[in-house]
Amino acid sequence: MKAYVFPGQGAQFTGMGKELYEQSDLARELFERANEILGFRITDIMFEGTADELKQTKVTQPAVFLHSVILAKTMNESFKPEMVAGHSLGEFSALVANGTLSFEDGLKLVSQRAIAMQKACEITPSTMAAVLGLTDEKVEEVCASIDGVVVPANYNCPGQLVISGETGAVERACEAMKAAGAKRALILPVGGAFHSPMMEPAREELAAAIEATHFSTPVCPVYQNVTANAVSDPSEIKKNLIVQLTAPVKWTQSVQQMVKDGATLFTEIGPGNVLQGLIKKIDPTAEVAGAN
Incomplete structure (x- = not known):
């Protein structure tokens, strides 16, 4: 069975989508429609912007979503998904790809999600950290x-988890993880504590x-992040999409379930190839490919 997977925030790069825009009339039309919906020319930032400009949450999330969804739409007849999944933000791309959401509605929700998350990040100092080399149970x-709010946020693959919460609590957790035998416990350069209780204000806003x-x-x-x-x-x-903002991304469990349910080929659609690497670590026998 063909499974299509969609990346999340962090996969962006300057120049993303430019080739698509130049080579496909459909892609150009969709990108221009996105500029109108968002009220600014996101294409200018995607194609020519600096890394810092691309890193703004209000830009990053719609940019990754647009690259993934428009790429899927330009695949025409070859795009016949039998199952889909997306990592965090990528779940919105997956829901457009499998027909749950229209392109316009998906983009509007992603834009609202980005702005709501940004606001939530500004309420309390919070962060995330990558933990390598410990079991899920130990993390x-x-x-x-x-003491304080710190929770597992992303189950990326065995031995690689991301934790999320109040800055002080995450820092204390990192020291405790190293003491427990973690190879690394590294604070990430992110704007706040995604997929933790710190995102409750954003969850309420996005729920409406x-x-x-x-x-x-x-x-x-x-295969949704919340349930796998x-x-x-x-x-x-x-x-499940409403709960997603404050709940962990069960990526390891989602991929394992997809394999159990018959997935034979995982194709990553969007910028980068991070998910292909994670899938190979989750199941070395899985076949992976990129459509980027």
Whole structure:
């Protein structure tokens, strides 16, 4: 079975989507429609902007989403997904790719998500850190032992987790992770504590926007970050998407479930190849490819 996976924030690079824009009439039309919807020329920043300009949350999330979704739409007949999944932000790309969301609605939600997350980041000093070389259980145990808010945020692959929470608590957790035998516990250059309780204000804001948006029955199931299971019911997809902002991304578990359910080829659609590397670490027998 063909599985298509979509990357999240962090995959962006200057020049992303430029070749698509120049070579495809459909891509050009969709990029220009995106500029209108967003109210600024995101294409200028994607194609020619600096790394710092691209790093602004209000730019990064729509940019990665647009690159992924427009690439999928230009694949025409060759794009026949039997299952989809996206890492964090990438779940929105996956939901456009499998027909749950329209291009316009997906972009509007991603833009609202980015702005809501940015606002939430400004309320309390918070951050994220990568932890390498510990089991999932050990990371969970250490987080639970720390005073303050710190939780596992991304289960990326065995031995690679990201934790998230209040800055002080994350720093204390990093020291405790190293003491517990972690190879590395490294604070990440991010704007705040994504996929943690610190995102509650953003979740509330995005929930209203998601509730007001039409979700269609998809052409194939989406393996959602929150459950790591195949979901096809639009109301359930909505509910899980709302919870996603404050809950961990179960990427390891999602890929394992997709393999169990018959995925034979994972194609990454969007900038970069991070997900292909993670999938090979989760299941070395899985076949991976890129469409970027």
